[in-house]
């Protein structure tokens with residue numbers, strides 16, 4: 001059994017896998033992460049390995065002397081990856097993005113895949129039919145866009161997302177929702193369409209905290225999988241310990 005820890009910029013996700021099968025999964029706020037890990041270790045004393053992807057400053061602790069008992073992979077620039085990484089600055093590539101590409105390679109070998117992660121940021125990651133990772137894009141996430149409008153202006157309130165966003169906002173609130181929600185949907189559909197012109201057989205996956213919310217209103221057909229990143233981390237761990 002493997003313990004998978006994904007520390008994002010907003011939330012942490014912790015999961016236990018038995019080989020390829022996800023046994024349990026928790027979403028935790030940053031201050032609760034150490035306690036949750038401790039609980040999982042007491043429930044699963046038979047864990048075989050741990051992998052950690054961390055893209056935020058959040059601190060947490062693992063049980064003492066764990067390194068002596070099992071492999072612990074801190075996913076960084078030195079970790080071996082199950083794909084060819086053609087990113088021009090591999091040292092600065094987010095660990096979470098590597099995990100998403102690993103999942104794409106595992107689930108869709110030999111296919112062109114675009115992975116969209118709608119979390120704190122929206123990331124786009126593309127791997128081609130040769131299972132080479134080329135890169136993608138980073139743009140502000142849903143909450144970040146609402147927060148930015150509020151933070152960088154004098155008159156705009158902080159607005160919550162709603163699934164139904166009108167094209168023509170007839171108030172400050174609905175104008176902000178139109179701009180943010182419709183803006184993200186148009187961005188995602190536009191990016192997918194541009195990739196599809198170049199890679200007609202493209203498979204598109206959406207994941208992350210806002211994936212469900214966004215995927216319902218996208219024009220393009222797209223697979224939503226809320227565990228994609230965790231599956232990718234599990235694959236990187238297996239890839240590193242089984243050799």
Ligand SMILES: Nc1ncnc2c1ncn2[C@@H]1O[C@H](COP(=O)(O)OP(=O)(O)O)[C@@H](O)[C@H]1O
Nearest residue numbers: 008009010011118119120121142143208209210
């Ligand atoms: N309980 C929650 N707390 C905070 N954000 C949440 C929650 N549930 C859903 N979200 C949404 O999920 C997004 C974070 O998604 P996630 O994939 O966990 O991001 P990250 O990996 O960057 O931490 C937030 O921007 C927010 O819109």
Ligand SMILES: CC(C)(COP(=O)(O)O)[C@@H](O)C(=O)NCCC(=O)O
Nearest residue numbers: 008009055092093094119120121138
């Ligand atoms: C782009 C990110 C901030 C996304 O983080 P997230 O929204 O998933 O919390 C993260 O992948 C990161 O810090 N990347 C480093 C820059 C890069 O990937 O090129």
